Amino acid sequence: MSDVREPVRVGVLGARGRMGVEVCKAVDAADDLELVAMIDQGDGLFAASDAGAEVIVDFTTPDVVMDNLHWCVEQGISAVVGTTGFSEQRLDRIRGWLSHKPEVGVVVAPNFGIGAVLMMQFAAKAARHFESVEIIELHHPRKVDAPSGTATHTARLIAAARAEAGLGPVPDATKDEVDGARGADIDGVRVHAVRSTGLIAHQEVLFGTLGETLTIRHDSLDRASFMPGVLLAVREIRNRPGLTVGLDALL
Numbered sequence: 204m205s206d207v208r209e210p211v212r213v214g215v216l217g218a219r220g221r222m223g224v225e226v227c228k229a230v231d232a233a234d235d236l237e238l239v240a241m242i243d244q245g246d247g248l249f250a251a252s253d254a255g256a257e258v259i260v261d262f263t264t265p266d267v268v269m270d271n272l273h274w275c276v277e278q279g280i281s282a283v284v285g286t287t288g289f290s291e292q293r294l295d296r297i298r299g300w301l302s303h304k305p306e307v308g309v310v311v312a313p314n315f316g317i318g319a320v321l322m323m324q325f326a327a328k329a330a331r332h333f334e335s336v337e338i339i340e341l342h343h344p345r346k347v348d349a350p351s352g353t354a355t356h357t358a359r360l361i362a363a364a365r366a367e368a369g370l371g372p373v374p375d376a377t378k379d380e381v382d383g384a385r386g387a388d389i390d391g392v393r394v395h396a397v398r399s400t401g402l403i404a405h406q407e408v409l410f411g412t413l414g415e416t417l418t419i420r421h422d423s424l425d426r427a428s429f430m431p432g433v434l435l436a437v438r439e440i441r442n443r444p445g446l447t448v449g450l451d452a453l454l
């Protein structure tokens with residue numbers, strides 16, 4: 204019997220987008236993966252099942268991703284999702300679908316960059332030691348959502364760590380003279396979104412306490428930075444039925 208494994212058959216949703224193009228290139232270049240479907244708006248999802256996709260990678264938009272995912276789970280196709288816009292309610296809906304398809308795996312990761320995953324872990328670890336914290340996310344101006352999925356996820360991790368450590372609200376006596384001047388409030392953590400030509404994806408987490416500050420910064424300078432994480436998830440997902448949130452568990 205031969206021990207040569209068949210390549211994993213991969214379909215990409217959002218294949219003509221900024222991330223989709225990179226994912227198609229990365230899958231195509233991997234010997235153990237086969238790119239069988241490249242689907243974008245208007246193409247119809249059935250092309251993926253017709254092509255025998257075993258794993259779907261979704262980098263589309265927050266308004267369509269839930270329908271895409273529901274379809275994948277119904278078809279018994281595992282999914283690796285980089286698209287943003289996942290609230291706890293959305294994650295619970297996915298868990299509900301998966302309860303009827305226990306063999307299917309879904310990974311939803313707000314950021315596939317290894318450095319970004321570490322940045323979030325470091326921020327969660329630092330959170331209990333600092334009275335003040337704010338997040339500044341910086342992205343290219345064609346990004347459709349704000350704040351970024353990464354910033355939202357980081358804010359939730361920090362808020363959970365602060366609550367666990369018994370820290371109260373972040374001190375702030377400022378009254379907004381102009382709406383939005385203090386950024387968005389996510390679970391009590393202020394988040395500021397910058398958009399500028401020349402940027403790709405960046406984030407700073409700024410901590411402060413008596414007499415010192417700590418800044419944790421991550422920069423994605425090229426979308427290639429997300430590909431090792433995406434490929435890792437594609438390779439692992441079929442061994443991980445159920446919902447996995449974040450890349451941490453796969454590293």
Ligand SMILES: NC(=O)C1=CN([C@@H]2O[C@H](COP(=O)(O)OP(=O)(O)OC[C@H]3O[C@@H](n4cnc5c(N)ncnc54)[C@H](O)[C@@H]3O)[C@@H](O)[C@H]2O)C=CC1
Nearest residue numbers: 217219220221222243244262263267285286287313314315
């Ligand atoms: N998790 C991560 O590491 C990363 C996540 N992202 C997220 O990925 C998403 C996509 O980002 P970009 O590629 O920059 O956006 P983009 O706008 O360049 O690409 C989105 C693509 O999805 C297509 N699309 C829309 N509706 C569709 C449908 N129903 N079926 C198939 N395709 C459809 C669009 O035509 C477009 O080509 C965003 O939510 C972004 O925040 C981006 C970079 C990294």
Ligand SMILES: O=C(O)C1=N[C@H](C(=O)O)C[C@H](O)C1
Nearest residue numbers: 287313314346351352353404
């Ligand atoms: O739209 C992007 O570009 C990115 N989106 C993700 C997010 O919203 O966090 C990941 C990364 O920041 C790039």
